[in-house]
Amino acid sequence: PDLALGYQGGVDALQSMAKNYGIQMLDYWPTICQSLNFSYILKAEENFDAWGHKRTELDRIEWIACESVKVAWRARHPAIASMWYACEDAARTAILNPETIQKAGDHLAFGCVKHKGQRWLLCKMPSGNCLTYFAPWLDEDDKINCMGMNNTTRQWEHQTLYGGKFMENACQSYSRDILAHNMSEMRNSNEVGFVLTVHDESISEQDENDQYTIEQFTHD
DSSP, X not given: OHHHHTTSOOHHHHHHHHHHHTOOGGGGHHHHXXXXXXXXXXXXXXXXXXXXXXXXXXXXXXXXXXXXXHHHHHHHOHHHHHHHHHHHHHHHHHHHSTTOXXXXXXXXXXXXXEETTXXXXXXXXXXXXXXXXXXXXXXXXXXXXXXXXXXXXOOEEEEEEOHHHHHHHHHHHHHHHHHHHHHHHHHTOSSOOOSEEETTEEXXXXXXXXXXXXXHHHHO
């Protein structure tokens, strides 16, 4: 659930995760019913009847099993959910009010600027770096849009932005800032050093001895 729902995912995200593990949420329905507060399951049933059945071809209980987990997860992590909406509100307000700064929580800020005749939505990170979104606009449904590169097709296309997407981008960027800072620290260390990174890990190569430990590497 953390991987599927942490960036505002829902039924579709849980379905993708379940597919990766070769399971169906329906198989865990008895466990879900025993584990969750009944109010979450009731809310999921209400959501299915109100709008879920229009958006899915899933079995009703399969959909409700996913939706129940989503509702429960968001109730358990209210600060995360609140930050999604804070990012989305700040970005939308920035687009409507160019050249203003809109805060999202204590550490992120959004602004819409022009550069060489083109509009950009900026999200300023704690490091001072900015995430950039090209040609932002609001559609008739008040949803945030921009132009960007499709990571799969590598084609330039219209993209829809939302709070969870902003948070995902910010978290990945923030993680990169931390990793890069520590790479410099390790490079300057006479005892640690490192040879490469893989995704979110720094890798050090050392001779076998009792003086060098993973605790030292982590602490340094």
